[in-house]
Amino acid sequence: MSGVGLDPRTAPTFPMAAKTMLGDTQLRKNVRHATDVIQAKRARVVAEMPDWQQLREAGKQIRQHTMEHLDFYLEEFEANCTRAGGVVHWARDAEEARRIIVGLVKASGSDEVIKIKSMTTEEIQLNSALEAAGIHPFETDLAELIIQLGEDRPSHIVVPALHKNRQQIREIFQKKMNLPELGERPQDLADAARMFLREKFLRVKTGVSGANFLIAETGGVCVVESEGNGRMCLTLPETLITVAGIDKVVPRFQDLEVLLQLLPRSATGERMNPYNSIWTGVNAADGPRTFHVVLMDNARTEILADEEGRQTLNCIRCAACQNACPVYRQTGGHAYGSVYAGPIGAILTPQLQEMKHAQSLPYASSLCGACYEVCPVKINIPEVLIHLRNKVVKQNTAGVAGFFDVEASAMKAMAMIFRSERRFRAAQRLGRVAEGPLVHKDGRGEGWIGWLPGMLGGWTQVRDLQEMPKETFRDWWEKRAANGR
Amino acid sequence: MRVSLFITCYNDTLFPETGKAVVRVLERLGHTVEFPTGQTCCGQMHYNTGYQAEAMPLLARFVDQFKGAEAVVVPSSSCVAMMRDHYPKMALALKDKELQRQVDELLPKVFEFSEFLTKRLGLEDVGAYYPHRVTYHASCHGLRNLVLGDGPMRLLKAVRGIDLVELQGLEQCCGFGGTFAVKNAEVSSAMLAEKTTAVLNTKAEACTACDNSCLMHIQGALHRQRTGVKTVHLAEILAGDQGVAL
Ligand code: SF4
Numbered sequence: 001m002s003g004v005g006l007d008p009r010t011a012p013t014f015p016m017a018a019k020t021m022l023g024d025t026q027l028r029k030n031v032r033h034a035t036d037v038i039q040a041k042r043a044r045v046v047a048e049m050p051d052w053q054q055l056r057e058a059g060k061q062i063r064q065h066t067m068e069h070l071d072f073y074l075e076e077f078e079a080n081c082t083r084a085g086g087v088v089h090w091a092r093d094a095e096e097a098r099r100i101i102v103g104l105v106k107a108s109g110s111d112e113v114i115k116i117k118s119m120t121t122e123e124i125q126l127n128s129a130l131e132a133a134g135i136h137p138f139e140t141d142l143a144e145l146i147i148q149l150g151e152d153r154p155s156h157i158v159v160p161a162l163h164k165n166r167q168q169i170r171e172i173f174q175k176k177m178n179l180p181e182l183g184e185r186p187q188d189l190a191d192a193a194r195m196f197l198r199e200k201f202l203r204v205k206t207g208v209s210g211a212n213f214l215i216a217e218t219g220g221v222c223v224v225e226s227e228g229n230g231r232m233c234l235t236l237p238e239t240l241i242t243v244a245g246i247d248k249v250v251p252r253f254q255d256l257e258v259l260l261q262l263l264p265r266s267a268t269g270e271r272m273n274p275y276n277s278i279w280t281g282v283n284a285a286d287g288p289r290t291f292h293v294v295l296m297d298n299a300r301t302e303i304l305a306d307e308e309g310r311q312t313l314n315c316i317r318c319a320a321c322q323n324a325c326p327v328y329r330q331t332g333g334h335a336y337g338s339v340y341a342g343p344i345g346a347i348l349t350p351q352l353q354e355m356k357h358a359q360s361l362p363y364a365s366s367l368c369g370a371c372y373e374v375c376p377v378k379i380n381i382p383e384v385l386i387h388l389r390n391k392v393v394k395q396n397t398a399g400v401a402g403f404f405d406v407e408a409s410a411m412k413a414m415a416m417i418f419r420s421e422r423r424f425r426a427a428q429r430l431g432r433v434a435e436g437p438l439v440h441k442d443g444r445g446e447g448w449i450g451w452l453p454g455m456l457g458g459w460t461q462v463r464d465l466q467e468m469p470k471e472t473f474r475d476w477w478e479k480r481a482a483n484g485r
Numbered sequence: 486m487r488v489s490l491f492i493t494c495y496n497d498t499l500f501p502e503t504g505k506a507v508v509r510v511l512e513r514l515g516h517t518v519e520f521p522t523g524q525t526c527c528g529q530m531h532y533n534t535g536y537q538a539e540a541m542p543l544l545a546r547f548v549d550q551f552k553g554a555e556a557v558v559v560p561s562s563s564c565v566a567m568m569r570d571h572y573p574k575m576a577l578a579l580k581d582k583e584l585q586r587q588v589d590e591l592l593p594k595v596f597e598f599s600e601f602l603t604k605r606l607g608l609e610d611v612g613a614y615y616p617h618r619v620t621y622h623a624s625c626h627g628l629r630n631l632v633l634g635d636g637p638m639r640l641l642k643a644v645r646g647i648d649l650v651e652l653q654g655l656e657q658c659c660g661f662g663g664t665f666a667v668k669n670a671e672v673s674s675a676m677l678a679e680k681t682t683a684v685l686n687t688k689a690e691a692c693t694a695c696d697n698s699c700l701m702h703i704q705g706a707l708h709r710q711r712t713g714v715k716t717v718h719l720a721e722i723l724a725g726d727q728g729v730a731l
Contacts, residue, residue: 014669015668015669015670015671015672018669018671018672019671022671022672022675326657326658326660326676327669327672327676330672330675330676331672360668362535363664363665363668363669364669364672365662365665366625366658366660366661366662366665366673366676367533367625367662367663367665368625368629368658368662369625369626369628369629369630370625370629370656370658372629373629383570386532386533386535386537389533389534389535390535390536390537391535392535393534393535393536394535408536411531411534411536411539412536412539414530414531414539415531415536415539415540415542415543417525418494418525418526418528418543418546419525419542419543419546420525421522421523421524421525424494424525424526428497428498431498442708448708450709455667456667457670458666458667458668458669458670458673459666459667459670459705461670461671461674462674462677462678462705462706462709463674463677463702463705463706463708463709464705464708464709465701465705466499466701466704466705466708468498468499469499469500469501469502471501472497472498472501473492473496473497473501473504473505474492474497474520474522475501476501476504476505477504477520477522478522
């Protein structure tokens with residue numbers, strides 16, 4: 001996968017990318033296995049919570065309230081973080097965020113940084129910006145390390161290397177850590193990673209992190225993780241730079257009571273994350289001496305301004321929707337051409353980008369609703385997908401181009417037919433005549449269509465279509481009434 | 486009771502047997518059935534594909550056809566989901582107070598067919614006979630949007646002569662998704678392959694559901710693979726009388 005950009009501006013459309021991924025049986029097996037395991041764990045720990053639905057509702061309310069007063073809570077966060085000795089920076093977009101962070105790393109005097117897993121730094125492609133500035137980033141989250149060493153791209157929000165199996169990971173470690181004798185037990189792989197990373201933890205003086213939550217009331221930052229590598233990054237360096245989307249803020253410390261129950265159960269099927277780190281500013285006796293927070297907008301205020309799309313910002317990045325999504329489970333994450341894959345990627349990416357770069361993503365769903373069912377903050381993803389489809393259609397049918405859009409013309413014609421009973425009946429009759437040449441009789445004397453032209457050809461790749469019956473329901477009904485029933 | 490049928494555009498055109506079966510069951514239960522002839526389509530295909538503006542006039546049309554109905558029965562879970570999930574929002578967007586009022590009044594009287602039998606009439610046994618091995622596919626819209634629960638299964642269990650086998654991965658989408666099957670044909674096919682494998686594993690003679698759109702898609706693959714396994718709408722099973730042929 002290396003070299004395949006996850007930039008929706010350059011990535012192929014979802015159906016094309018999906019076709020490629022569907023041919024990769026190993027990847028599909030890995031994705032299927034991993035999502036099955038996580039889903040089963042999630043179902044188990046959710047089932048043991050009698051108040052899960054109330055918790056979800058509470059989570060939704062907290063997030064919704066925050067988004068409605070985002071400006072207020074961001075300012076509160078800034079004031080409290082500054083008071084505790086942190087420095088807050090505001091970044092309008094990815095470019096500005098990169099510039100600020102590269103500048104801060106340089107000012108720290110280091111040409112290396114240790115990083116903990118952060119989707120935001122993936123979103124802004126920070127690693128390549130650091131490298132271009134002569135700074136070497138080391139990923140310390142195990143899965144991100146695998147991705148970095150394998151010159152790959154993440155395919156999952158929580159488990160970025162979910163598409164790789166143990167054997168593939170071993171090969172990457174053997175090659176990149178220069179360990180030809182490496183064993184294949186999970187223990188061997190973990191030991192190798194530990195040896196590799198420990199040296200970096202002790203040497204590198206600058207850390208870069210993301211954030212799960214920013215707490216307005218205290219100015220604190222919260223990161224949850226499973227390995228403890230994150231905590232090393234947060235505590236060992238002299239300079240710590242945290243970058244977070246402005247949507248990460250929560251009003252009160254107490255809100256974590258709800259969110260830190262919802263997140264781990266939804267994400268990894270754990271009752272609690274093994275490591276929950278919350279730090280507030282700096283302390284002369286311990287931890288980093290210098291602490292920066294970069295608050296990044298990058299199209300989030302535009303999403304906020306869109307009443308129907310707004311709920312997208314409630315996301316707490318648990319990836320439960322990804323694991324549950326039948327489309328994601330078939331294709332894995334790379335087909336989405338975006339760091340955010342699965343249902344949340346299908347709604348978030350088009351909104352982070354200009355719509356014209358992410359036209360196919362709103363359609364990468366059968367609207368089955370499995371994502372909505374598991375979302376811990378009750379984001380109605382199907383509803384947002386339909387809203388975005390409407391935006392795509394409006395964009396494609398605007399102006400002269402609209403007249404030449406085949407789909408739009410067909411849809412408009414159909415809509416016109418449905419607006420009149422007379423036209424509808426005529427279309428039913430016409431359909432029977434028009435399909436005639438395509439119909440073949442099968443062994444039982446039934447008529448079937450095995451090939452359809454143009455756009456509809458997708459249907460007949462693997463399916464037949466039964467011939468239309470001789471009589472519609474309404475014809476039957478009328479005859480029956482005429483016969484006195 | 487006076488029951489008004491909304492048969493849906495694709496059932497009317499492609500699956501008239503389903504409509505006839507609904508009539509047979511309701512009349513057998515002693516209800517009077519009406520069919521407002523001006524009905525066409527609920528607007529789901531347009532709405533879900535992004536053509537919201539085109540779906541709007543179909544809302545007014547539906548309301549006009551069915552206002553004053555005692556109960557509206559629809560043998561399609563996805564069309565009922567379309568109405569419940571989107572009609573109130575659409576009426577609001579049209580800023581038509583009278584339409585909003587009519588939608589609010591009408592929607593509680595609209596039922597998916599199996600839902601009408603179990604929830605509105607409180608029935609499980611509708612006196613059907615269907616001596617075949619059958620498996621049931623829970624359509625996503627029935628399962629999640631309408632929360633039909635085990636209603637359809639309870640109706641099926643009460644059918645005499647039936648050999649009911651449970652489908653593995655019941656909550657998995659079959660991959661139809663309306664225009665999804667055309668726009669993302671490959672992914673849709675991969676999802677469908679899993680569903681048809683599950684159906685074949687049950688060794689059932691027929692697969693049933695509360696939605697002919699899923700069934701059309703599943704049937705398409707079962708026929709292409711020459712499996713001999715049929716699909717049949719739930720209403721047609723419940724309409725079954727002594728000695729009905731598959
Ligand atoms: S949309 Fe919901 S389920 Fe998906 S990642 Fe976000 S919070 Fe989790």
